[in-house]
Amino acid sequence: MRKQKLTTSTVLAIIMLFSMNTYSQRGGGGMGMGNGMGKGMGSGMQSKMQSKPTFETFDLNDDGVITEAEFIKAKEQRQNAHGGRMMGNQNNAPSFQNLDVNNDGFVSKEEFANRFNNKQNLKKKKDKEAKKKEKEAKKKAKKKEKEAKKAAKKAKKNAKKQNQQTKMQNRPKFEMLDLNGDGKITASEFEKAKMQKQKFHGTTKQNASHGASFKNIDLNGDGVILPSEFAKFKANRFKNK
Numbered sequence: 396m397r398k399q400k401l402t403t404s405t406v407l408a409i410i411m412l413f414s415m416n417t418y419s420q421r422g423g424g425g426m427g428m429g430n431g432m433g434k435g436m437g438s439g440m441q442s443k444m445q446s447k448p449t450f451e452t453f454d455l456n457d458d459g460v461i462t463e464a465e466f467i468k469a470k471e472q473r474q475n476a477h478g479g480r481m482m483g484n485q486n487n488a489p490s491f492q493n494l495d496v497n498n499d500g501f502v503s504k505e506e507f508a509n510r511f512n513n514k515q516n517l518k519k520k521k522d523k524e525a526k527k528k529e530k531e532a533k534k535k536a537k538k539k540e541k542e543a544k545k546a547a548k549k550a551k552k553n554a555k556k557q558n559q560q561t562k563m564q565n566r567p568k569f570e571m572l573d574l575n576g577d578g579k580i581t582a583s584e585f586e587k588a589k590m591q592k593q594k595f596h597g598t599t600k601q602n603a604s605h606g607a608s609f610k611n612i613d614l615n616g617d618g619v620i621l622p623s624e625f626a627k628f629k630a631n632r633f634k635n636k
Contacts, residue, residue: 461502580620
């Protein structure tokens with residue numbers, strides 16, 4: 396009986412030792428895996444951080460500022476360090492002119508630290524300038540259109556005035572109808588002057604049928620046209636045009 400108890404105790408002790416050993420190995424494996432992942436992630440993050448340029452990356456002579464020559468040379472060195480390949484974010488990287496906000500030919504630590512803000516501010520500035528130019532262009536186009544309309548209106552007015560002057564010049568004067576110069580126009584003088592005018596133009600005028608007759612001008616119907624009657628008739632006719 397005593398021998399059987401000892402055997403059972405021995406078996407239980409062996410089982411417990413085996414279980415502890417297995418748990419330890421599993422735990423150790425898990426820790427090892429965790430450490431491996433941690434090291435892998437840490438190494439990746441460290442590599443990524445190293446790939447990001449710092450102020451010191453470009454300040455090759457350590458004088459506290461970056462010149463354009465240093466900026467270009469540092470970019471070339473970084474590209475060569477990556478096997479001559481273009482950096483992944485090369486197109487989005489700010490240029491020296493973007494970094495040099497005050498345009499003094501140098502990039503300070505403060506300017507470099509604010510490089511992303513500078514890029515955004517530069518974009519806003521460009522957008523603002525583009526909108527300003529667009530607004531000025533529209534303003535100029537509107538002004539030009541207004542001037543063109545004004546010029547066209549003036550030309551039309553001048554053409555109308557010239558046409559009226561031409562019509563006035565083509566209308567017969569009192570002296571042209573008063574053939575004998577006695578200060579009055581008789582019916583026979585009126586018809587004779589009218590025939591002379593038609594003969595001068597070589598044909599009957601198209602508006603001859605619409606022209607004024609002797610009776611239209613002889614307002615008081617006394618058989619003669621006086622200068623006052625002739626002037627009054629012309630004034631009324633011009634007014635009604």
